Structure formats: C-alpha cells, structure tokens
Amino acid sequence: MKLSKVCELLDAEILCCEEGLDTEVKSACGSDMMSDVLAFVKDQSILLTGLVNPQTVRTAQMMDMKCIVFVRGKRPDEAVVSLAEENGIMVMASAYRMYTACGILYANGLYSEGIDKV
Amino acid sequence: MEPIILKYQVDGSDFSMAGEASSSVKKTLKQLGFSPDLIRRVAIAMYEGEINMVIHADGGEATVEISQSGVRIILADHGPGIKDVALAMQEGYSTAPDEVRNLGFGAGMGLPNIKKYSDDLKVETELGVGTTLTIQINT
Numbered sequence: 001m002k003l004s005k006v007c008e009l010l011d012a013e014i015l016c017c018e019e020g021l022d023t024e025v026k027s028a029c030g031s032d033m034m035s036d037v038l039a040f041v042k043d044q045s046i047l048l049t050g051l052v053n054p055q056t057v058r059t060a061q062m063m064d065m066k067c068i069v070f071v072r073g074k075r076p077d078e079a080v081v082s083l084a085e086e087n088g089i090m091v092m093a094s095a096y097r098m099y100t101a102c103g104i105l106y107a108n109g110l111y112s113e114g115i116d117k118v
Numbered sequence: 119m120e121p122i123i124l125k126y127q128v129d130g131s132d133f134s135m136a137g138e139a140s141s142s143v144k145k146t147l148k149q150l151g152f153s154p155d156l157i158r159r160v161a162i163a164m165y166e167g168e169i170n171m172v173i174h175a176d177g178g179e180a181t182v183e184i185s186q187s188g189v190r191i192i193l194a195d196h197g198p199g200i201k202d203v204a205l206a207m208q209e210g211y212s213t214a215p216d217e218v219r220n221l222g223f224g225a226g227m228g229l230p231n232i233k234k235y236s237d238d239l240k241v242e243t244e245l246g247v248g249t250t251l252t253i254q255i256n257t
Contacts, residue, residue, distance in 0.1 A: 035225035038162055039209075039234075051222045055169075058137035059222075062144065062161040064154070079134070087141075 001025055001110050003067055003090060006046065009104050010069060012092035015076070016085040023066050023090070028110055030071075030102040034059040046110075048101055052076040057083045066090060072097045121185040122146075128168055128193075130177025133221060139180050140165040143191075150184065156257055159235040160189045163253050166228045167193040173218050174198070175249065188237070188256035199245040207233065207241075 004021040007014060014021075025045035031037050032051045037059050045066045049056050052074045060068050067090040070076055075093055084091045094101055124146065126139035144161040164180070171178045175197020183190040200206050206213075207229050214224030233239045238254040 033225055034222035035227040039227040039231045053221055054134045055222055062165045
C-alpha cells in the first residue's frame with residue numbers, strides 16, 4: 001500500500017515529508033509503548049501512536065520506519081516534526097482512535113508480515 | 119579498515135535529547151557501508167542503553183569502537199547501580215517511575231532487548247558507584 005493511500009484512508013493531515021507519498025509499505029504497528037515497539041516489531045514501516053514526544057521519532061528512526069501516524073487527534077510540537085523531517089520520516093495526524101485507525105488499514109490489506117504473535 | 123572510536127556525553131537532564139548519540143552512530147555506520155541488519159541491531163541496543171542511562175543514572179558516557187569485525191558499545195554511568203542484575207535481565211521487570219512509563223518506556227524490556235540484539239553483553243555494576251554495559255555486535 002502506498003503512503004498516499006494510508007493518508008487517504010485515515011483522512012490524515014501530512015505534517016512533513018510529503019514527498020514520500022509514493023513510498024510503498026507492507027506492514028504497520030500500533031503502540032504507545034516505545035519499549036514494546038523496540039522489542040517486538042520487525043520490518044514494520046508505519047508506527048501508529050498517540051504518544052507525541054521526540055522518542056517516537058527516535059524509535060521510528062532506529063527501526064528504519066518510513067512513517068509515523070499520530071492518532072486520536074494528537075498533534076506533535078514543532079521540534080518533533082522537525083526531528084522527523086531531518087530523518088526523512090513522514091508524519092501524519094489522524095483524528096481516528098488507535099483501534100479504528102489500525103482496523104481501517106488492516107481491513108484494507110495492510111497486514112503485519114508473517115505470524116504476528118510474540 | 120582502521121578502528122574508529124567515537125565518544126559521546128549522554129545528557130541525563132533532558133529526556134527529549136535521549137537517542138542523539140545512537141542516531142549519530144547509526145548515520146556513521148551507514149556511511150561506512152555496514153549491513154542494514156548490523157546497523158539496526160547497533161541502533162536499537164545503543165538506544166535502549168542510552169534511554170536507560172537517562173532514566174536511571176542522570177546520563178553518562180558512551181564510547182563506540184567500530185572495526186571490520188563489528189561494533190563494541192561501552193555505556194558508562196555514575197548512577198545508583200543495579201541491585202539485582204538477574205532480575206533486571208528479566209523481561210517485564212522495571213524500577214522506572216510512572217512518569218517514565220507515560221513517556222513510552224519503562225516496560226522492563228531495556229536490558230533484555232539489548233541482550234537480544236547483541237552477540238555479547240557484559241554488565242558491571244556497583245551500588246552507589248555506577249554501571250557499565252559493554253555490548254558487542256559482530257558483523
């Protein structure tokens with residue numbers, strides 16, 4: 001799925017790195033716990049989260065993720081968006097809640113790769 | 119290649135800065151042409167260590183030795199030390215306060231995660247003196 005489709009499905013606003021809209025992604029993960037993202041996530045390209053501190057960007061960066069979607073109407077501050085921009089990570093903001101946002105992407109074919117159990 | 123040594127001060131007073139050193143190391147390894155798998159393992163292990171230093175020890179020093187055979191990360195802090203290393207190595211055990219959990223960390227995955235992504239992890243700790251982690255990640 002292209003990030004442009006993700007944006008459309010989540011009715012999201014793009015906050016930076018719009019040039020990445022053509023990027024193809026194959027999986028995503030949703031979490032507010034960065035510890036768990038670092039421990040259990042593998043090769044996911046999108047991080048959906050309601051946590052808006054700079055560590056969401058750092059976590060996405062360490063995991064080579066392409067895009068962060070801030071859910072349930074959360075808005076990161078300028079510094080967080082700038083950090084993402086510096087690292088080429090697209091940032092979107094969606095008003096959907098985490099459960100709904102993940103459900104929409106999953107229902108439209110963005111599955112996690114492999115067996116998604118820890 | 120000649121071994122490269124990088125040194126960083128990890129600022130313990132500003133949580134928002136945690137990860138700067140790991141980010142810099144990740145970029146250097148990429149420039150040097152290391153494999154994406156090694157780069158990711160180094161980045162995650164060092165980032166977890168850096169976060170731990172900020173949460174528990176008010177910062178410290180990070181030394182990264184890069185050679186053909188791999189990367190050694192030495193994270194030294196002057197914090198309170200780890201009371202029970204075996205317990206701290208267990209997944210889910212954490213002494214982090216609630217405010218740290220509100221920031222998305224403190225799930226008790228830090229040290230286990232570092233171990234998982236490294237080829238060797240040495241933990242030297244003394245109560246009231248500090249902790250030094252030596253993390254080896256081979257190519």
